[in-house]
Amino acid sequence: xxxxxxxxxxxxxxxSLLAVPAALVASAADxxxxxxxxxxxxxxxxxxxxxxxxPRPDPERPGAxxxxxxxxxxxAVGMLLWANIALAGDVALWLxxxxxxxxxxxxTLGWLLTAWSPLRRSAPLLLAVALVAMLAPLLQxxxxxxxxxxxxxxxxxxxxxxxxxxxxxxxTTGRELGVARGRAPxxxxxxxxLTAPAGGVLRARTLDGTRLAEIEWTLAPGQTITLRAGxxxxxxxxxxxxxxxxxxxxxxxxxxxxxxxxxxxxxMRRVGLxxxxxxxxxxxxxxGLTIRLGRDGVGFVAAGLLVAFVWAQAWAVYAMLHAPDxxxxxxxxxxxxxxxxxxxxxxxxxxxxxxxxxxGALAAFLASSVALRERLGALDPxxxxxxxxxxxxxxxxxxxxxxxxxxxxxxxxxTLLALGGVGCALxxxxxxxxxxxxxxxxxxxxVVGLVAFVATAVVPVRGSGGLAGALAAYPALVGAPAGxxxxxxxxxxx
Amino acid sequence: MRPVxxxxxxxxxxxxxxxxxxxxxxxxxxxxxxxxxxLSLLWWYGGVLAPVxxxxxxxRWLAEPVASPRDE
Numbered sequence: 001x002x003x004x005x006x007x008x009x010x011x012x013x014x015x016s017l018l019a020v021p022a023a024l025v026a027s028a029a030d031x032x033x034x035x036x037x038x039x040x041x042x043x044x045x046x047x048x049x050x051x052x053x054x055p056r057p058d059p060e061r062p063g064a065x066x067x068x069x070x071x072x073x074x075x076a077v078g079m080l081l082w083a084n085i086a087l088a089g090d091v092a093l094w095l096x097x098x099x100x101x102x103x104x105x106x107x108t109l110g111w112l113l114t115a116w117s118p119l120r121r122s123a124p125l126l127l128a129v130a131l132v133a134m135l136a137p138l139l140q141x142x143x144x145x146x147x148x149x150x151x152x153x154x155x156x157x158x159x160x161x162x163x164x165x166x167x168x169x170x171x172t173t174g175r176e177l178g179v180a181r182g183r184a185p186x187x188x189x190x191x192x193x194l195t196a197p198a199g200g201v202l203r204a205r206t207l208d209g210t211r212l213a214e215i216e217w218t219l220a221p222g223q224t225i226t227l228r229a230g231x232x233x234x235x236x237x238x239x240x241x242x243x244x245x246x247x248x249x250x251x252x253x254x255x256x257x258x259x260x261x262x263x264x265x266x267x268m269r270r271v272g273l274x275x276x277x278x279x280x281x282x283x284x285x286x287x288g289l290t291i292r293l294g295r296d297g298v299g300f301v302a303a304g305l306l307v308a309f310v311w312a313q314a315w316a317v318y319a320m321l322h323a324p325d326x327x328x329x330x331x332x333x334x335x336x337x338x339x340x341x342x343x344x345x346x347x348x349x350x351x352x353x354x355x356x357x358x359x360g361a362l363a364a365f366l367a368s369s370v371a372l373r374e375r376l377g378a379l380d381p382x383x384x385x386x387x388x389x390x391x392x393x394x395x396x397x398x399x400x401x402x403x404x405x406x407x408x409x410x411x412x413x414x415t416l417l418a419l420g421g422v423g424c425a426l427x428x429x430x431x432x433x434x435x436x437x438x439x440x441x442x443x444x445x446x447v448v449g450l451v452a453f454v455a456t457a458v459v460p461v462r463g464s465g466g467l468a469g470a471l472a473a474y475p476a477l478v479g480a481p482a483g484x485x486x487x488x489x490x491x492x493x494x
Numbered sequence: 495m496r497p498v499x500x501x502x503x504x505x506x507x508x509x510x511x512x513x514x515x516x517x518x519x520x521x522x523x524x525x526x527x528x529x530x531x532x533l534s535l536l537w538w539y540g541g542v543l544a545p546v547x548x549x550x551x552x553x554r555w556l557a558e559p560v561a562s563p564r565d566e
Contacts, residue, residue, distance in 0.1 A: 028536075309545050
């Protein structure tokens, strides 16, 4: 059972868990693909795990290959921790706190858990806490809505437009525009009155006939300004803004039907995502060790993935139904940790459910930290797993990740970068291990894969569509085949 | 040539489930958007059918043939 929880905790970090509902909210089909791929590639890797084992290193002569594996995995684990701690900072900011509060709490607890030996085997308990704490608000919202998930989906997919509900915090008290990170432009498609409760400087690009103009207003507290269809709000404006109720949310899809439809010609991007996750899962779970799960173990892992995916779907649908303002300017994953539909719950229930969500995410993060530490320790049989028990090393790792988290990043993009990089370096050899005594071949393939991955990632690409856009978004499409090719060529030579 | 094991069959089935989603999305005339019982066909497949079948495939085909006292 410990291995089951370890496998789930390594794979389902809070960023990965929340990336699925965030993607579902942004686009139904893309979100489904992400959730499905995230679930199935792990099972594929488990299925392939019963094949040939990767040769274990000689304890007397660990060699450069082992060093390459340890360093690569250590960097990847550091990046995964960074992504999750950065998410904690984003969540703190989004819920009205300070960024440092979320960062310090998660990094400190994560380090304590990995450093204090009695707590090192707490991953199953933490996962159970995360499960209960994340399911409770979902069940409450489903019950309070009076709509089962399928009926809620139908309601969302038939919405003529996604509009600000009167109870939205963006309407009642207003929010800092600066915390609304996202990629979609804040373009209005109807007349919209904005109020600055505390005043400030507002910048917008307005459309006057066919002429674009950059305009800056200095607003007094409580002053209102009206933007017209086609005007775009600049994200550089850092002031608290109140939007109008029952107006279309800028950045949201035009309608529920548009949200539910699949966008055509996205094959390469979907394949790129699947390849990245596949090699990433292989590297995280198989490089340097062998997973052996019986029927119960595989069943638990598969059921855990199914529960996580079903939770993500239902959570996304209820969030869109009750809080379409989650779509303002594009979705970012920290918004999915805010309780949608606050109006459905009176105090202190609302705070309790919000607390449940935060506790669930924190427990998932701690479980992941413990599991990643154990994973790294298992790669170091020559040192008796010392690398997984060294408090100084882990203090440095958590401290570095915490410091880096003060610089806002997209946690999911960072997670994909970590999975792609470690996947190209270690994934091909983990999926098709070379024969015993050919460790150098695995290392060569890993170096070639990693170099190809980095080279593809840093090459500037014009436009975001087509094959070039897919390669830029998922450099593992180049790195993983490059590593696999080296393995294949090397295997042919006796 | 290495023999085709139960495990290989399970991995192939899982891959086919993924390919099925891509093919369903590529069908002409937005067939995947047709609503059946409140959900679109794409959502029935990608959100319900494929994940549930994947669990069954995993239990039936992906487990270790012989139980091992050590997981790793």
